Amino acid sequence: MANSRDHNGAMNDPPPPAADRAVFDNPLDGLLGYQLRRASTAILADLAHSLADLRLRPTEASVVLLIAANPSITQSEIGRILGIQRANMAPIAAMLTERGVIDRSRADGRSHPLRLSEAGRALSGEIHARIATHEARFLRDLPPTERAALVATLRQVWNADGVGGRALSPR
Amino acid sequence: MANSRDHNGAMNDPPPPAADRAVFDNPLDGLLGYQLRRASTAILADLAHSLADLRLRPTEASVVLLIAANPSITQSEIGRILGIQRANMAPIAAMLTERGVIDRSRADGRSHPLRLSEAGRALSGEIHARIATHEARFLRDLPPTERAALVATLRQVWNADGVGGRALSPR
């Protein structure tokens, strides 16, 4: 995966020709969308690897953490917060229930408040630990002040509904 | 990283509790991986929408731009640069050839240098224009100095092979 030798400190100077082997120009290198995709897939793959022996995928682990922080939250609410369709939450909730990670009370007849079981709380703690180690791998080369700024800027990028309040890509 | 109310270094404070409706805590909000995934999926969906009437998906458009910038590049080389498996490049190159976007010479017997056709160059120009507009939508709220810094920081995140030179998630 690592080929492009470039790090151009500031913007996008093309990398200096190497003379001994072919050098290619990557016109995507200065694009936010490209860098987001590459960074996101790299960190996601590493997270998947970090969680693999827990038999949890990143999405599933994120659901566990959200339930841990919000006992009695419903599937639909989780989906709205994490950007997961209701339809895609169903098999995740079913799997976590079947594994004994969550308890599904029945409050309403249609709403099912979700809570972690005892085992689920232990699992949640383990997920936290894995994620902390995982994140540190990617953040260790960034000055601490830049870390928070990066996260905050990213939050601003996808939460930007625009100055006029209109949403981007209103699917 | 637990679930405290979150630390955003400077920028977005969490929205003030509304008192009339339930407020949930998102323990993922301070995580780099989470913010990367949300930002990446948002911008990717917008890009897909921006390219839809060209009948190009983001990946395909990125291949066109890379060929435009590097005439005679091979499929394998494109894959190495963009992080696309050789196996996944094949149907993309076949489709672009069938549509008359690229010309495949046969240099080698096994290497096929790719070049844009006349129509391909026009398409490449259109892609550039679409992407410029698209990127501007997500960057317009960021001070210009922060834009380049953000892109450079993201590049650093996924290109960080670590201080010791070992690669992250070496699949």
Added chain:
DNA sequence: TATTGTTATACTCTATAACTATA
């Protein structure tokens, strides 16, 4: 032996439509 291109296949995430049962 190594590389290019290819086919087949599978997994994850995402998306929509349609259904039920409740409210």
Added chain:
DNA sequence: TATAGTTATAGAGTATAACAATA
């Protein structure tokens, strides 16, 4: 009528294994 949960299905990106042709 609107919402919660579910099922079925499809699209897109990514991944591996295996093969033929070529170097």
